[in-house]
Amino acid sequence: MSDAVSALESACAELTGLTVQRDEPLARHTTFGIGGPADALVVATTEDEVARALVATERHGVPLFVLGGGSNLLVGDGGIRGITLSLSGALAELTVLEGGRRIEVGAACSFPRLTQAALSHGWPPAVGWFGTPGQVGGALVMNAGTRHGEIGEVVVEVRLADAGGSHRLPRSACGFGYRTSAFPPRSVLTSALLQCDSHKSTEVEALTAMAHEQLNRRRATQPKQRSAGSIFKNPPGDFAGRLIEAAGLKGYAVGAAAISDVHANFIVNAGAAAARDVVAVAEHARAVVQQRFGVSLEWEVRRVGEHR
C-alpha cells in the first residue's frame, strides 16, 4: 500500500458516522457531467463533522477539496486525490432575521433557494443572482452574480472552519472581486450572515418581475446543454463571448465538447465529453483570441483534480 493510500485509509477510519463514498465518479456531481473519481467523497452535515474532516486530513497529510454544487468546476479525467468534502444537512439551513433585513444561511443551502428568499424580502441585488445554480458556499467563493448584483455586496460576515477551529471573517477580509474572493487556503465556509439595508425599497412584485425578465433573457441567450456557465471571465471593457464569436469559433469542437452555437462563452458537453476535450477547446479559443485581438482570456471555471 502506498503512503498516500494508507494516509487516506487512516483519515477515513477517523470519520465514523460520516458518509464516505470511495471512488465516486465526480461526473455525477458536476453540472458539466464531467470528472473522474474522488478517492473519497465525504459528506459532512454539521460544523462538528466539518471540523473532524479537517483535523483528520491535516493529521494524515491528506489533500482536501471542498465541493459545492459543482456548477463552476471542470474536474480532471483523473479525478481528485484525497478527500472531497461535500456539505449537507444542518449546513443547508436558512433563517430570515429582523423582518427580512438579514438572512443567516448555511453554505450547503442551494443558491436558488437563497435567491428566492432574498427576492421575497425585497433584496434588489438578488435580481442579479437569479438563475445561477450551485450552493451558497460556492457562490461566496466565486462572488457569484451578474452586473445586477453579486452576493459579496450583502455579506456581513462568513463563518469558516479550518484545522484550528471555527472563525468569523468580516466582509472586509473576504477579498470579494469580479468572480473572486480571498478566503484562506484549506478552509471550509460553513455559513454566512447577509444583510440588505435597501430591502423593501422596491416592491417585491416589481423585483420578482425584473428577475423573471432576466431569466427569460438568459434562457434565450444561453445553451440548454450541460455546461459550467461562462468558461472565461469578461476582460475589462469587453465580453469573452463577443471575442470568441468574432474569431469565428462558434461550434468549434473537440470530441463531444463544443463552443456553444447559442453563446460563445459557453463550452457545452454535447454527449460524453472528457475534461481534456473541454481544455483543448478552451485553450484553442484562448490562443486564437490572443492572436487575433491581443486579449488574454482568463478562465472563470475552476480546473481541479488531475488533468491528463
Ligand SMILES: Cc1cc2nc3c(=O)[nH]c(=O)nc-3n(C[C@H](O)[C@H](O)[C@H](O)COP(=O)(O)OP(=O)(O)OC[C@H]3O[C@@H](n4cnc5c(N)ncnc54)[C@H](O)[C@@H]3O)c2cc1C
Ligand atoms: C447554466 C449556468 C449558469 C451560470 N450562471 C452564472 C451567473 O450568472 N453568475 C455567476 O457568477 N456564475 C454563474 N454560473 C457559475 C456557477 O453557478 C457559480 O460560480 C456558482 O456560484 C458556483 O457554486 P457551486 O456551489 O456550484 O460551487 P462549485 O463549482 O462546487 O465550487 C466553486 C469553488 O468554490 C469552492 N467551494 C464550494 N463550496 C465551498 C465551501 N463551503 N467552502 C469552501 N470552498 C467552497 C470549491 O472548492 C471551488 O473552488 C453558472 C453556471 C451554470 C452551469
